[in-house]
Amino acid sequence: MEEKKYKVGYTTGVFDLFHVGHLNLLEKCKAQCEKLIVAVCTDEYSHESGKQPIISYKDRARIVGALKCVDEVVPMKYTDKLEQWKEHKFDVLFSGDDWKGSERYKRTEEDFKKIGVDIVYFPYTKSISTTMIKENLKEN
Numbered sequence: 339m340e341e342k343k344y345k346v347g348y349t350t351g352v353f354d355l356f357h358v359g360h361l362n363l364l365e366k367c368k369a370q371c372e373k374l375i376v377a378v379c380t381d382e383y384s385h386e387s388g389k390q391p392i393i394s395y396k397d398r399a400r401i402v403g404a405l406k407c408v409d410e411v412v413p414m415k416y417t418d419k420l421e422q423w424k425e426h427k428f429d430v431l432f433s434g435d436d437w438k439g440s441e442r443y444k445r446t447e448e449d450f451k452k453i454g455v456d457i458v459y460f461p462y463t464k465s466i467s468t469t470m471i472k473e474n475l476k477e478n
Contacts, residue, residue, distance in 0.1 A: 344456070347371030348428035350414050352379045353398050354391040359462060361405070366460050367432040368407035375426055376402050377414040387417075419446045423455060435459040 349367050353360055353376075368374045378399045384391050391398065395413070403411040416422050419431060431450065437443045438459045447457055 342370060342372045344371040344428075344430040346373045346375065346426070346428040347430050347432055348375045348377065348422065348426055349432040350377040350379065350422070352384050352389050352391055353402050354384075354389070354393055356393075356398070356401050360402075361407075363432075363434070363460055363462075364402075364405060364407050370432075370458065371430060373409045374407060375410045375412060375428060376408050377412050377422065377426075378402055379414040383414050417442075420449045423450070423453070428455065430456045430458055432458050432460060435461050 347367050347370060349363070351360070351363075364374070364376065378395065379387070379389070379391075381391060381395045384395075393401075399411045399413070402408055412426065414422075416425075423431075431446070433443070443457070450457060
């Protein structure tokens with residue numbers, strides 16, 4: 339078995355209308371860590387963040403948890419990534435590159451540097467997104 343760069347990886351997302359972009363992200367994450375924890379945003383958290391998932395948290399968590407690249411699914415409860423780390427003790431946070439350079443992630447990078455946690459940014463799959471799917475459904 340190939341040795342992975344990280345022991346425990348962590349990523350978060352709504353994962354509504356699950357599509358190949360989600361799968362690409364999760365497979366890239368798992369390729370770098372022995373254990374991948376995925377925090378799926380609860381319905382309440384999603385609504386507070388301005389997202390309106392079509393599929394319920396329970397079903398989204400079940401879909402993500404069924405993937406062979408995912409080792410554990412947890413509910414996304416904190417915006418603060420340091421709070422997430424305190425609960426799950428991961429070595430690396432995987433995130434989409436659209437967050438890179440944002441004020442929130444600049445602070446997260448500073449916090450994580452102090453505790454030895456890396457952040458790895460992956461590019462989004464340009465050809466698909468949940469927003470694109472929703473827009474396409476509205477048009478048709």
